[in-house]
Amino acid sequence: MSEPVTALGGASADNGIATLAEASLQGMISLRGDLTASAVKKAVTSASGAAMPEQGRVTAEGDRALCWMSPDELLLLCPYDAVGETLDRMHKALAKSHALAVNVSDARAMFRVSGARAREVMAKLSPVDLAPDQFTPGMFRRTRLAQVPAAFWMPEEEAFHIICFRSQAQYVFDVLTVAAQPGSSVGVYQE
Amino acid sequence: MLILSCPVCGVTAEETEFQGGGEAHLKRFGPGASEDDFESYLFMRENPREVHFERWRHAYGCGKWFHAARCTTTLEVFGTYAAQTTEPPKDLRDKISEKRPNWTWREFK
Known part of the structure; x- marks a missing residue:
């Protein structure tokens, strides 16, 4: 490794x-999807602990944050070592949604x-x-x-x-x- | 310098944050169209003085396309509106009429 x-x-x-x-090193997860869908909202807020950000804003909770990138894109910040586990949880929560979550830390x-x-x-x-x-x-x-x-x-x-x-x-x-x-x-x- | 407001993400910024996409509301003529229609679709562009409609992309911001109506002589921006339309919205056309009476642009007025 x-x-x-x-x-x-x-x-x-x-x-x-x-x-x-x-x-x-900063963990970053890019999420694309319908940000008004409740499954998507729930997946990102539970993975980050932060509230859903409004247009053009960022919300933080401890060492995690949610950044509003565009009407269909969010950036989730979390500790670098926690990306894998956070991403697994998001993939599970988004299994039935048309959404994409990717590790872009590097x-x-x-x-x-x-x-x-x-x-x-x-x-x-x-x-x-x-x-x-x-x-x-x-x-x-x-x-x-x-x-x-x-x-x-x-x-x-x-x-x-x-x-x-x-x-x-x-x-x-x-x-x-x-x-x-x-x-x-x-x-x-x-x- | 042009100052545009992106209707998608609400950001107001000057033109270097955006990318111009040429004339708005073009109707595509592809395979099967007459040669005249295809030629005008491909080459014939408006080059008006004053009122003009254009496509713009918020290239350094949210990355989305939108439409803008502006004046080519004063760089006044009359308004911006969503990309998902085939004609300028009525309220914007009325607003332009107030400022530039008797304007016409292609089939719109």
């Missing part, structure tokens, strides 16, 4: 205006951007209104970071979690590093 590793081996940088870090990379200027770093890279009253913890946004697709949310104030494709992890880390380089603060969200 090969040893699982993250895309960049836990790269980090904290000499800039925000702290960047590649997250450790196809994605995850980053954390934190600090008082984290909003600024993200705003430099994505076409999203990140003003403190417009983008708040609990919201989940699929968009782009510079030239690649990414999704992010705020687990708490002054911190972002970013999910991107694993093959683009180096690119994402590099653009984040540039956006957070020392002295590059714009001060747009601070008085």
